[in-house]
Amino acid sequence: MSLTERRAKLLSLLIGEYVDSATPVGSEAMVRRYELPFSSATIRNEMARLEEDGYITHPHTSAGRVPSDKGYRYYVEALMEERDLSAQIKQTIRHQFHQAGREEDEWVHLAAAVLARAVENAAVVTMPNMAESRLKRVELVSIQDTSALLVVVMQQARVKQQVLIFPEPMEQDGLTAISNHLNDAFRSLSAGEIGRSQVQLTQMEWHVANAVREILASTDAGGFDEAALEGIRTVLQKPEFASSDKVLNLLDVMERRNLGKYIPFSELADGSVTVMIGAENEQDAMHDYSLVISRYGTPGGITGAMAVVGPTRMHYPRTISTVRFLSELMGEMLTTFYDEPPVTEQGAGDK
Amino acid sequence: MSLTERRAKLLSLLIGEYVDSATPVGSEAMVRRYELPFSSATIRNEMARLEEDGYITHPHTSAGRVPSDKGYRYYVEALMEERDLSAQIKQTIRHQFHQAGREEDEWVHLAAAVLARAVENAAVVTMPNMAESRLKRVELVSIQDTSALLVVVMQQARVKQQVLIFPEPMEQDGLTAISNHLNDAFRSLSAGEIGRSQVQLTQMEWHVANAVREILASTDAGGFDEAALEGIRTVLQKPEFASSDKVLNLLDVMERRNLGKYIPFSELADGSVTVMIGAENEQDAMHDYSLVISRYGTPGGITGAMAVVGPTRMHYPRTISTVRFLSELMGEMLTTFYDEPPVTEQGAGDK
DNA sequence: CTTAGCACTCGTGACTGGAGAGTGCTAATT
DNA sequence: AATTAGCACTCTCCAGTCACGAGTGCTAAG
Numbered sequence: 001m002s003l004t005e006r007r008a009k010l011l012s013l014l015i016g017e018y019v020d021s022a023t024p025v026g027s028e029a030m031v032r033r034y035e036l037p038f039s040s041a042t043i044r045n046e047m048a049r050l051e052e053d054g055y056i057t058h059p060h061t062s063a064g065r066v067p068s069d070k071g072y073r074y075y076v077e078a079l080m081e082e083r084d085l086s087a088q089i090k091q092t093i094r095h096q097f098h099q100a101g102r103e104e105d106e107w108v109h110l111a112a113a114v115l116a117r118a119v120e121n122a123a124v125v126t127m128p129n130m131a132e133s134r135l136k137r138v139e140l141v142s143i144q145d146t147s148a149l150l151v152v153v154m155q156q157a158r159v160k161q162q163v164l165i166f167p168e169p170m171e172q173d174g175l176t177a178i179s180n181h182l183n184d185a186f187r188s189l190s191a192g193e194i195g196r197s198q199v200q201l202t203q204m205e206w207h208v209a210n211a212v213r214e215i216l217a218s219t220d221a222g223g224f225d226e227a228a229l230e231g232i233r234t235v236l237q238k239p240e241f242a243s244s245d246k247v248l249n250l251l252d253v254m255e256r257r258n259l260g261k262y263i264p265f266s267e268l269a270d271g272s273v274t275v276m277i278g279a280e281n282e283q284d285a286m287h288d289y290s291l292v293i294s295r296y297g298t299p300g301g302i303t304g305a306m307a308v309v310g311p312t313r314m315h316y317p318r319t320i321s322t323v324r325f326l327s328e329l330m331g332e333m334l335t336t337f338y339d340e341p342p343v344t345e346q347g348a349g350d351k
Numbered sequence: 352m353s354l355t356e357r358r359a360k361l362l363s364l365l366i367g368e369y370v371d372s373a374t375p376v377g378s379e380a381m382v383r384r385y386e387l388p389f390s391s392a393t394i395r396n397e398m399a400r401l402e403e404d405g406y407i408t409h410p411h412t413s414a415g416r417v418p419s420d421k422g423y424r425y426y427v428e429a430l431m432e433e434r435d436l437s438a439q440i441k442q443t444i445r446h447q448f449h450q451a452g453r454e455e456d457e458w459v460h461l462a463a464a465v466l467a468r469a470v471e472n473a474a475v476v477t478m479p480n481m482a483e484s485r486l487k488r489v490e491l492v493s494i495q496d497t498s499a500l501l502v503v504v505m506q507q508a509r510v511k512q513q514v515l516i517f518p519e520p521m522e523q524d525g526l527t528a529i530s531n532h533l534n535d536a537f538r539s540l541s542a543g544e545i546g547r548s549q550v551q552l553t554q555m556e557w558h559v560a561n562a563v564r565e566i567l568a569s570t571d572a573g574g575f576d577e578a579a580l581e582g583i584r585t586v587l588q589k590p591e592f593a594s595s596d597k598v599l600n601l602l603d604v605m606e607r608r609n610l611g612k613y614i615p616f617s618e619l620a621d622g623s624v625t626v627m628i629g630a631e632n633e634q635d636a637m638h639d640y641s642l643v644i645s646r647y648g649t650p651g652g653i654t655g656a657m658a659v660v661g662p663t664r665m666h667y668p669r670t671i672s673t674v675r676f677l678s679e680l681m682g683e684m685l686t687t688f689y690d691e692p693p694v695t696e697q698g699a700g701d702k
Numbered sequence: 703c704t705t706a707g708c709a710c711t712c713g714t715g716a717c718t719g720g721a722g723a724g725t726g727c728t729a730a731t732t
Numbered sequence: 733a734a735t736t737a738g739c740a741c742t743c744t745c746c747a748g749t750c751a752c753g754a755g756t757g758c759t760a761a762g
Contacts, residue, residue: 026724026725027725028723028724029724038735038736039735039737040724040736041735041736041737041738042735045726045734045735047725058724059744061725061741061742061743062722062724062725062741062742062743063723063725063743063744064723064724064725065724101513102498102514102516103512103514136492137492139490139502141488141504143508143688144688144689147453147688149504149508149510151490151504151510153492153500157494157500157514159500159510161504161508161510162452162453162454163453163508233599233602233606236598236599236602247598248584248587251587337498337514338494338514375755378755378756380754390706391705391755392704392757393704395756396757398756399756399757409755409756411711411713412712412713412757413710413711413712413754413755413756414754414756415756
């Protein structure tokens with residue numbers, strides 16, 4: 001369903017104006033502001049048609065027009081011109097990333113902060129995840145008689161630790177023996193492969209191996225609890241939230257443990273930026289918000305996701321290009337520092 | 352400056368009523384509600400005295416009375432009776448902790464969640480910190496030619512990792528040699544001691560040692576960015592925040608990186624629970640809120656802190672006893688699973 | 703010291719009327 | 733057939749008014 005050129009132009013201008021001003025925009029104001037070569041009456045007629053077709057609405061009879069979800073959708077799809085970020089800005093952001101440390105969680109936080117600031121909305125960036133975590137190394141460090149710290153190092157420099165309780169006192173020497181054996185037996189294996197492995201293990205070794213397996217599995221399950229979140233304040237300052245009942249709604253969305261529920265990270269096409277506008281979101285609570293999401297990652301299989309969350313009244317071109325750029329940049333960073341050839345990984349250790 | 356018994360009683364009732372109802376309470380309502388053996392006129396006289404002395408105020412001429420910071424302070428100090436939590440509740444909470452995993456960060460999150468829920472306010476619980484971190488073990492795992500993952504295990508089962516870049520390609524064997532040497536040389540040492548150490552090191556070893564030292568030092572500096580935070584929503588639902596300008600204020604306080612600034616964790620007496628009411632807080636932004644803070648820890652020197660943040664209109668007795676209980680409980684948990692004799696620690700490794 | 707009584711103060715909520723912005727329709731113009 | 737001027741109409745917003753009720757502070761009597 002396509003629009004006449006004039007109507008399209010009008011819709012585009014109206015969205016631009018509304019995104020800026022946050023107040024419904026009327027025919028008169030439209031003509032004045034953009035010096036249109038028509039009278040307000042003509043504009044009114046056109047607006048009436050746009051409304052009939054569902055691209056805009058009015059809050060009440062005597063108010064200006066406001067874009068609907070469908071209007072935004074058409075705009076994003078066909079009307080807006082996506083301007084690339086200026087070289088200058090890109091350079092500045094790149095610089096910040098190279099100034100930052102070499103750890104992925106620093107990048108993730110930085111990306112969220114930069115994104116939130118650039119688009120003036122909330123931003124979520126998840127930690128990057130391998131498709132399937134593989135074991136790189138196990139360490140056991142004695143803590144007390146019957147307890148030890150288990151440190152599991154996985155591919156792509158992820159580390160998790162857990163305190164392990166043994167049914168009997170263990171010396172450091174015994175622990176080292178166990179970890180050596182497990183390192184030999186399980187290097188480069190995934191959780192599933194460890195589970196199916198036929199290697200002979202003592203009871204203690206099995207105890208440890210099991211814990212390792214669980215850690216790998218839980219890393220794969222990939223909690224968004226580790227995601228970085230920035231810019232909630234910025235969003236809450238927007239006029240949409242003047243009446244504070246919507247505030248709670250958004251805060252609920254933003255609680256860390258709910259992120260996965262509200263933001264469909266998993267349903268994303270690779271590489272491209274996805275936009276979900278208002279009611280297009282599955283969850284009711286998100287019906288007043290728009291999402292701009294993208295995966296990022298490396299050819300080697302590391303992938304994470306980032307999203308911008310804000311009211312539907314959002315500067316889409318800017319948001320989309322910023323998300324695209326940052327997602328590419330994160331990919332580059334990961335590739336440079338972490339990526340390992342997806343097949344050859346075994347390397348020094350086996351056979 | 353002490354109050355007559357009747358005035359004290361009155362203040363106490365008034366605070367109780369106000370904490371419940373969140374609306375200014377008048378003399379008439381007071382008499383009716385508590386069946387006082389005086390007329391409202393008498394109560395009015397007494398209230399006038401209380402106001403004169405600064406324990407309560409008037410929002411405007413014809414409104415009821417509201418406790419002032421000073422009133423709350425007197426109440427907390429002299430009037431309220433701190434009731435211990437019921438054995439039942441304590442048992443439930445204990446149970447939850449024993450059900451949880453064996454990792455300190457799970458406890459910290461759990462403690463924050465339980466606390467927030469119990470006192471219906473926001474709760475912050477920091478990760479426990481040693482007075483001074485000591486090295487337990489170093490591991491180096493190769494990632495790419497010139498990069499490796501440095502894993503530092505410290506006392507009390509804390510683990511930190513960092514990607515390390517070398518000026519030249521390193522094999523895993525070479526990395527293992529370095530970590531072995533460093534383990535021998537620096538085991539049980541603190542950041543400062545490593546810095547002062549006279550051990551001969553190759554250039555590569557020094558590179559790694561330096562990174563280790565920085566990690567220990569930064570752990571000591573103790574970031575509150577790792578603190579667990581719960582219950583922001585609960586607080587924001589309170590009538591104090593009906594007008595949404597104060598919301599932003601609180602959100603600012605609650606941003607992770609600001610916690611240290613607003614909450615004076617460091618100035619705490621050991622063991623006891625500290626209450627800071629309204630303007631007693633140093634930071635202006637906190638002048639409308641109260642804090643109930645406590646340290647927790649073990650005799651062996653691990654210490655963390657927890658705090659409840661909410662409007663000054665807060666149920667102080669309940670909050671204080673809950674904080675006290677949870678802080679004791681966290682101490683117990685840490686002692687059971689982590690504490691090592693503060694002096695003997697060297698153990699297997701030296702001399 | 704306590705209390706009854708009463709005038710007084712303010713905030714709240716309901717109602718009102720006018721101003722302003724914007725629409726939608728009709729009829730005239732191009 | 734498209735555009736425009738004109739105009740009646742609709743709604744929101746805001747300021748003003750008014751009555752109500754909760755609460756105070758004071759005075760004078762018990």
